[in-house]
Amino acid sequence: MESDTVLVTGGAGFIGHHLTSTLLSQGRKVKVLDDFSSGTELPTHPLLTVIVGDMSESSVREEALHEVKSVINLAAIASVPLCESKPKLSSRVNYLAAQGLFKDAFRLGVSTIIQASTSALYGVPNELPLTEKSPTKPIGNYGLDKQKAEESLLSFHEHPVCALRLFNVFGVGQKRDSPYSGVLTIFSDNINKNLPLKIFGDGHQSRDFIHVNDVVSAFILCLNDLENNGTNSKVSGKKFNVCSGNSVTLLEVIDSFSSFTNTDIEVNFESPREGDILHSLGSFEFLNNQIDWKPSENFTERLRELL
Numbered sequence: 622m623e624s625d626t627v628l629v630t631g632g633a634g635f636i637g638h639h640l641t642s643t644l645l646s647q648g649r650k651v652k653v654l655d656d657f658s659s660g661t662e663l664p665t666h667p668l669l670t671v672i673v674g675d676m677s678e679s680s681v682r683e684e685a686l687h688e689v690k691s692v693i694n695l696a697a698i699a700s701v702p703l704c705e706s707k708p709k710l711s712s713r714v715n716y717l718a719a720q721g722l723f724k725d726a727f728r729l730g731v732s733t734i735i736q737a738s739t740s741a742l743y744g745v746p747n748e749l750p751l752t753e754k755s756p757t758k759p760i761g762n763y764g765l766d767k768q769k770a771e772e773s774l775l776s777f778h779e780h781p782v783c784a785l786r787l788f789n790v791f792g793v794g795q796k797r798d799s800p801y802s803g804v805l806t807i808f809s810d811n812i813n814k815n816l817p818l819k820i821f822g823d824g825h826q827s828r829d830f831i832h833v834n835d836v837v838s839a840f841i842l843c844l845n846d847l848e849n850n851g852t853n854s855k856v857s858g859k860k861f862n863v864c865s866g867n868s869v870t871l872l873e874v875i876d877s878f879s880s881f882t883n884t885d886i887e888v889n890f891e892s893p894r895e896g897d898i899l900h901s902l903g904s905f906e907f908l909n910n911q912i913d914w915k916p917s918e919n920f921t922e923r924l925r926e927l928l
């Protein structure tokens with residue numbers, strides 16, 4: 622009998638926890654491959670198997686890919702500054718391990734693969750909002766390695782594949798005590814602990830924050846479409862922005878947090894971070910046209926949930 626299992630690499634990470642629990646709740650069998658370098662323990666579930674290992678090792682990939690129908694590749698070094706300080710690690714995990722995974726997967730009979738790509742591929746934009754037709758010119762190791770991984774997957778034209786270029790994902794469940802987490806998690810954690818916030822730059826940099834539940838729904842809609850329609854799927858062979866279509870500055874975010882807590886929040890300004898872009902804003906029209914995906918419109922409410 623054909624396997625129904627989805628392999629989620631990096632399934633113990635922030636997005637992975639949310640994606641895995643949704644797939645399980647829909648009755649899918651899930652295998653998670655994670656080395657727990659930034660992941661955290663997953664609740665046990667009868668349909669869940671967890672393999673602890675490094676995706677860079679081919680023997681680990683082979684074990685994980687055994688009797689798998691589809692793969693969602695989330696495993697990565699997701700922090701821009703960490704990839705800047707550890708270029709070899711970035712290249713090994715974000716590019717080479719991903720490329721190895723795609724090759725091994727198709728060799729072993731996997732049908733469908735989705736890659737967690739990133740808006741970092743666009744680098745410093747010429748104009749906003751960014752569409753999938755905007756030029757890609759990443760400015761740091763993270764964006765460069767993720768670009769090579771995306772190109773590698775999309776070169777498998779004869780298989781149902783797609784890449785989702787996630788913008789800045791936020792929501793509960795991101796590691797709270799890590800300097801490598803996203804800015805909204807770091808800010809909310811510091812506010813809860815009554816610690817001052819650090820802004821790298823002047824705080825006028827802006828990001829398009831997309832809620833993790835919206836990201837999960839994009840992955841699952843694409844997965845179902847690719848599994849049902851193969852290379853005839855409207856998403857097959859393509860890359861899509863997964864974003865909210867709105868952007869806010871860090872100073873605006875801090876104003877919102879301040880109004881939730883009814884206090885002044887202490888902020889220290891430091892030099893801008895290496896490899897940082899100033900502004901990011903995406904258009905989600907393409908994905909919306911293909912499979913009717915749309916982000917939710919409740920940023921302020923979702924922001925409040927972080928506290």
Ligand code: NAD
Pocket residue numbers: 630631632633634635636637654655656657658659660661674675676677694695696697698699714718737738739740786787788789790791803
């Ligand atoms: P995360 O760090 O929480 O999750 C990544 C997971 O990969 C972790 O559980 C980690 O332990 C695992 N991992 C790392 N190296 C591994 C290896 N060699 N072998 C096996 N597992 C390994 O990050 P996240 O925010 O959940 O990001 C998931 C994916 O989405 C990443 O590919 C990231 O590049 C992409 N992405 C994230 C965002 C965001 O804002 N969070 C935005 C764009 C793209």
Ligand code: UD1
Pocket residue numbers: 699700701738739740741787788789790801802803804805807808819820821822826828871894897898901
């Ligand atoms: C984030 C993701 C990355 C993803 C990209 C897509 C994380 C950790 N990184 O990178 O995986 O591919 O979005 O666009 O989720 N900042 C501060 N103070 C802090 C922390 C950050 O001022 O304490 C600033 C940063 O300098 C940056 C902005 O906040 O200007 C956002 O930083 P961060 O949340 O790390 O996200 P990105 O670098 O955009």
